[in-house]
Structure formats: structure tokens, C-alpha cells
Amino acid sequence: MHNSQDVQVPFGPQHPALKEPESFLITLRGEKITASSVKIGYNHRGIEKACEERTYIQDLYLIERICGICSHSHATAFAQAVEEIAGLEIPKRALYIRSLIGELERVHSHLLWLGVAGHEIGFDTLLMYTWRDREVVMDILALLTGNRVNYGMNTIGGVRRDITPSQAKEVLKAVDILEERTKYYIKIATQETTIIERLSGVGVLSKKDAISLGAVGPTARASGVARDVRKDDPYAAYGELDFKVITSDKCDVYGRTVVRVLELMESYKMIRQILKDMPEGPLTVRAPRKIPAGEAASRYEAPRGEDFHYVRSNGTEKPDRVKVRAPTLANVQAVSKMLEDRYLADMPIVIAAIDPCFSCTDRSIVIKNSGTRNSKTIPWEVLHVQSIEWYKEHKGIDFSALNKKYAKSFKI
Amino acid sequence: MIQALFSILIFPGLLFLFTFALAAEFIDRKLSARLQNRMGPPWFQPLADFIKLLGKENILPCDADVHIFKFMPVLALTASATSFLYIPLWQTKALNSFNGDVIVVLYLLTIPTLTYFLGGWYSRSVYSMIGAVRSLTQLFAYEVPLFMSILASALLANSWNLSEIALFYSRHPGYWLFNFIGFSIALISLLGKLEKTPFDIPEAET
Numbered sequence: 001m002h003n004s005q006d007v008q009v010p011f012g013p014q015h016p017a018l019k020e021p022e023s024f025l026i027t028l029r030g031e032k033i034t035a036s037s038v039k040i041g042y043n044h045r046g047i048e049k050a051c052e053e054r055t056y057i058q059d060l061y062l063i064e065r066i067c068g069i070c071s072h073s074h075a076t077a078f079a080q081a082v083e084e085i086a087g088l089e090i091p092k093r094a095l096y097i098r099s100l101i102g103e104l105e106r107v108h109s110h111l112l113w114l115g116v117a118g119h120e121i122g123f124d125t126l127l128m129y130t131w132r133d134r135e136v137v138m139d140i141l142a143l144l145t146g147n148r149v150n151y152g153m154n155t156i157g158g159v160r161r162d163i164t165p166s167q168a169k170e171v172l173k174a175v176d177i178l179e180e181r182t183k184y185y186i187k188i189a190t191q192e193t194t195i196i197e198r199l200s201g202v203g204v205l206s207k208k209d210a211i212s213l214g215a216v217g218p219t220a221r222a223s224g225v226a227r228d229v230r231k232d233d234p235y236a237a238y239g240e241l242d243f244k245v246i247t248s249d250k251c252d253v254y255g256r257t258v259v260r261v262l263e264l265m266e267s268y269k270m271i272r273q274i275l276k277d278m279p280e281g282p283l284t285v286r287a288p289r290k291i292p293a294g295e296a297a298s299r300y301e302a303p304r305g306e307d308f309h310y311v312r313s314n315g316t317e318k319p320d321r322v323k324v325r326a327p328t329l330a331n332v333q334a335v336s337k338m339l340e341d342r343y344l345a346d347m348p349i350v351i352a353a354i355d356p357c358f359s360c361t362d363r364s365i366v367i368k369n370s371g372t373r374n375s376k377t378i379p380w381e382v383l384h385v386q387s388i389e390w391y392k393e394h395k396g397i398d399f400s401a402l403n404k405k406y407a408k409s410f411k412i
Numbered sequence: 413m414i415q416a417l418f419s420i421l422i423f424p425g426l427l428f429l430f431t432f433a434l435a436a437e438f439i440d441r442k443l444s445a446r447l448q449n450r451m452g453p454p455w456f457q458p459l460a461d462f463i464k465l466l467g468k469e470n471i472l473p474c475d476a477d478v479h480i481f482k483f484m485p486v487l488a489l490t491a492s493a494t495s496f497l498y499i500p501l502w503q504t505k506a507l508n509s510f511n512g513d514v515i516v517v518l519y520l521l522t523i524p525t526l527t528y529f530l531g532g533w534y535s536r537s538v539y540s541m542i543g544a545v546r547s548l549t550q551l552f553a554y555e556v557p558l559f560m561s562i563l564a565s566a567l568l569a570n571s572w573n574l575s576e577i578a579l580f581y582s583r584h585p586g587y588w589l590f591n592f593i594g595f596s597i598a599l600i601s602l603l604g605k606l607e608k609t610p611f612d613i614p615e616a617e618t
Contacts, residue, residue, distance in 0.1 A: 009542070017616075031546075122610060122612065124448060128448040129448070129449060132449060344542070345613055345616070
């Protein structure tokens with residue numbers, strides 16, 4: 001497989017084509033990719049461990065900051081798991097408000113994706129248009145929750161803010177504007193020859209591969225797998241809402257684009273239905289400070305796919321274990337499959353097509369010495385001394401005086 | 413002597429070329445911004461960017477061949493600036509002309525691509541090498557149609573001298589109809605030469 005014509009190119013963690021730091025290693029023969037591997041873990045943030053040190057309410061706000069785009073998804077998934085352990089019955093109105101914010105979030109995430117995809121194929125006009133229109137839904141989210149991202153809407157046992165009738169009117173007005181714009185994007189995605197030609201047959205993931213690699217969300221649905229937690233395992237208000245699971249049998253990046261733009265229309269339909277059917281009633285039930293011992297798993301259909309949270313409690317006010325599996329982790333293995341025998345120029349759009357959120361997905365991994373690379377552990381103190389020496393030698397800057405305090409503590 | 417210095421440094425030399433390039437960049441950016449429903453940059457933005465880029469740290473890859481790596485950009489600038497001597501600008505007569513200068517101009521304008529390739533190749537960085545090979549591959553694609561379209565108009569004017577060609581067409585403006593196809597081809601080839609979308613694969617900005 002490996003011969004002298006092959007060139008190994010490290011792609012990332014820092015690379016202009018990547019919006020987030022992640023490490024890919026691709027083997028090239030000419031312009032063709034012969035092999036690729038993904039190494040996650042560069043941006044590990046230790047959020048799961050940090051959750052064990054905080055109370056459930058504090059965790060909710062920490063969990064919300066896993067992702068800047070699907071913040072509501074993570075917070076809801078976590079709250080659902082904790083509520084299941086505590087055996088709380090959530091008021092209907094709170095469930096509807098959760099779904100409403102969830103769908104608005106999906107709208108802003110899909111519009112964002114459409115712009116990024118446009119940028120990756122050199123169609124910057126689409127980027128400018130979609131991001132301009134995305135402002136409409138961002139303003140609505142700010143109106144309802146006070147924030148453009150990290151809404152802080154959830155609490156254990158319900159939601160924190162109500163939707164007033166005047167706010168509902170504003171939402172409906174915005175949805176009308178967005179629906180009209182989305183119809184235009186559907187027209188672009190289904191009729192514009194350049195888009196169809198550029199995206200068709202790129203990043204193919206067959207239905208069989210999608211199932212065996214466990215793809216989720218729009219990536220799976222574009223390969224003809226009707227996998228949607230909102231339908232399969234309804235949570236919040238989705239059991240009572242009327243919507244279709246959009247699938248496509250194109251299996252390529254074009255299919256993923258079509259699935260996403262058509263999903264936008266389903267979201268608008270759902271938002272209208274939620275605002276029409278939203279029952280009156282309280283917003284929260286009282287949740288105990290100490291959650292009884294137990295464990296629960298919760299699933300949530302985030303814009304990028306299935307979000308999975310596992311929480312184990314031990315009867316105190318802090319969880320015993322929190323495990324988060326972001327949708328990108330399920331999809332990222334499929335990227336290697338999609339890149340096989342493709343051109344290098346397709347790589348950015350193929351990676352972007354799964355709508356990756358690497359920072360959400362990253363977990364720490366221990367790389368054992370495989371014999372191919374000389375790995376060794378350098379203690380912090382030695383590294384510190386080395387960096388000061390390096391700057392002294394290469395740049396002529398002496399940091400040792402500046403860092404006298406540190407120097408003392410490290411006994412230089 | 414003063415006349416020559418003025419020609420080289422002020423007009424139509426470096427200062428004019430510099431201003432002209434900045435103006436062209438501004439129009440390009442403003443136009444694409446308006447097409448994309450954006451405000452676009454103010455008129456001095458290209459100049460501000462230029463000053464900012466001058467202040468940037470110069471990064472030399474460890475394994476790069478220092479002399480070639482530093483010399484190539486100079487060569488590229490010199491070649492394209494020199495070609496301006498033979499291009500008629502204000503009137504039908506260029507600053508300098510001789511029979512066959514149309515070939516020289518085309519040749520001089522090919523040099524920057526070759527220097528990109530050499531610079532990229534000698535940087536010994538795998539990313540630059542990919543870009544270098546791409547720009548050279550693209551060269552073969554656009555150079556032939558560009559030469560053909562420009563030389564076709566030269567054949568029509570029956571001269572290999574750019575100033576004479578310009579004079580011929582100013583006397584017989586009706587010939588633009590014959591050159592229309594060649595003009596369209598040259599326009600598309602120039603997009604490739606300038607590495608603009610959709611032929612920006614060597615640059616691979618997106």
C-alpha cells in the first residue's frame with residue numbers, strides 16, 4: 001500500500017481550512033487521497049470531570065458551554081437525564097418551550113452550516129446571504145432568552161423563562177421571513193448547476209457504511225437511514241408534533257445539503273405548531289437539591305445528530321459521573337470512509353459536510369508508545385526552562401527576569 | 413537621465429503601477445462585496461492592508477533554500493513590472509517597443525507562475541509543494557488558450573509589435589467583432605492566471 005510516491009500530509013490541528021483544531025493525517029498520491037486517519041483529543045477540555053466537582057445546577061451551565069452552536073441541545077439532554085433519575089414530571093408548557101428553543105437553534109445551526117458549505121466550495125455569496133438571514137433567528141433567540149447563544153433556558157425540572165404572547169407574535173413574524181428566504185435557498189440547492197455539479201458524488205457514504213459506522217443526524221439521513229431521535233424516541237414535545245423525517249438516497253454531500261435545507265422547512269412548521277398548541281400552566285416543578293442515587297441515559301436530536309448524555313448520581317448534590325457523546329464523535333469515523341480515493345481539494349467540504357464540532361467531541365486519549373515515534377513525558381518545570389532558553393537563544397529575549405517569581409518556584 | 417528615472421520610478425514605472433494595482437484591487441473587492449450584499453471596504457483598505465502586510469514577520473521554513481526562496485518574489489515582481497514597458501497605456505505607442513515584443517510580454521507574464529513553483533518547491537514544505545505543483549499544472553491549462561487568443565489578434569493586425577497592433581485596431585475599430593471570441597477566451601484564461609475563483613485551486617483559499 002505504502003510506496004515512495006505517497007506523501008504524508010499532516011492536516012491540522014492548526015490549519016486555515018479547519019474552523020476548529022483537530023488533527024488529520026492524510027496520505028497523498030498526487031492529488032488523490034489514498035488513506036486518512038483522524039486523531040481526536042487535541043482540544044480536550046475536561047468538562048466531564050469538572051461536572052463531578054459541581055452541583056447539578058452548576059453543571060447545567062457548564063454543560064451548556066460544551067458547544068457554542070447546539071448549547072440548548074446539551075443542556076436539555078443533561079436536564080432530561082437528571083430529571084429521569086429524580087423522577088420529575090415536567091410541566092407540558094416547559095416541554096413545549098424546550099422544543100421551541102430547540103427548533104430555533106436547529107434553524108440557526110443549519111443556516112450557519114449552509115454558509116460554511118458555500119464558503120468551502122468557493123461560493124462566498126451563499127455564505128454572506130445565509131449568515132445575513134441567520135441574524136433574524138439570532139435576534140429572535142436573543143429576544144426570547146436574552147442571549148444569542150448559551151440561552152440559559154433550562155433548569156432541572158423545567159424552563160426558566162416564559163414565552164409571552166407578544167414574543168410569540170415576533171417569532172411568527174420572523175419565521176415568515178425565514179421561510180421565504182429558505183424557499184430561495186431550496187431553489188438554489190436544487191436548481192443551481194454549479195452547486196449540484198460540485199457536490200454530487202463527493203464524500204460518498206453508502207447506506208451500509210452509514211449504519212455500520214454509526215453515523216447520526218443529517219449525515220445518516222442523507223445516506224437513506226431514517227434515524228431521528230425526535231421520531232424514534234420522542235422527548236420534550238416532539239411526540240405531539242407533526243413533522244416528517246427528511247431523508248435522501250443521494251449518499252453524498254449534495255444529499256446532506258438537501259436534507260438540511262428541507263429540514264429547515266420542517267422546523268418552521270414545528271415552530272408554528274408549538275406556538276399554536278402551547279398549553280398554559282406552570283414552567284417548573286420543584287427539583288430536589290440532592291438527586292437520589294441512580295443512573296440515566298438521555299438522547300437528544302441536536303442539529304448535527306444524536307446527542308447522548310449519561311448521568312450517574314450517588315445521592316449527593318453532585319453527580320458521580322457524567323458522560324457526553326457529541327454527534328461529531330459518531331460521524332467523524334465516517335469521514336475517513338468518505339475521503340477514500342477522493343481528491344485533496346474535496347477534503348474541506350467533505351469534513352465540513354458532517355458539520356463537525358470538534359471541540360465538543362474531544363476527549364483525552366492516552367497515546368502509548370507504539371515504537372514508531374519516540375514519545376517521552378516532559379515535566380512542566382523542564383518545559384518551562386526549555387522555553388526560556390529557546391527564546392534567549394533564538395529571539396534574543398530574556399524572559400527569566402520577567403518570570404522571577406516562577407523561576408523561584410521552579411528552582412531554576 | 414532624469415527622463416529615464418521618471419519613467420522607471422514614477423510613470424509608467426513603479427509608483428503608477430503600485431497605485432494602479434491598489435485601485436484595481438479596491439474595485440475588485442468593492443464589486444464582489446456589493447454582489448454579495450455587503451458594504452465592502454473603504455477606498456484606502458488595499459493600502460492599509462499593504463502596510464500591514466509589510467509589518468508582518470518574514471517566516472523562512474527551516475529546510476528552505478534561503479537564496480532561491482528570497483529571490484523568487486523579487487524576480488516575479490521585476491518580470492511583471494518590466495512587461496509594462498511594452499504595453500500601450502495612454503496612447504497607441506508604448507514606452508518602448510520593437511518587433512516581436514508581444515511574445516516578450518507573454519513570456520515575462522509567465523515568469524511569475526514559474527517563480528511561484530520554484531519558491532514553493534524550494535521551501536521544502538509539503539503544503540507549499542502541493543500548491544506549487546498545482547500552479548504549474550494550471551499553467552499548462554490556461555497558457556495555450558491565452559497565447560492563441562492574443563496571437564490571433566496579432567495575426568489579424570499582421571504585426572508582432574504591441575504598439576503597432578494598438579495602432580491598427582484604433583484605425584479599424586470594426587475588427588473587435590472578429591476578436592470577440594478571443595477576448596472571452598483570454599478573459600477566462602486570465603482568471604486562471606490570476607488564480608481567481610473558480611480557478612483558485614493553487615491558492616486553495618476555500
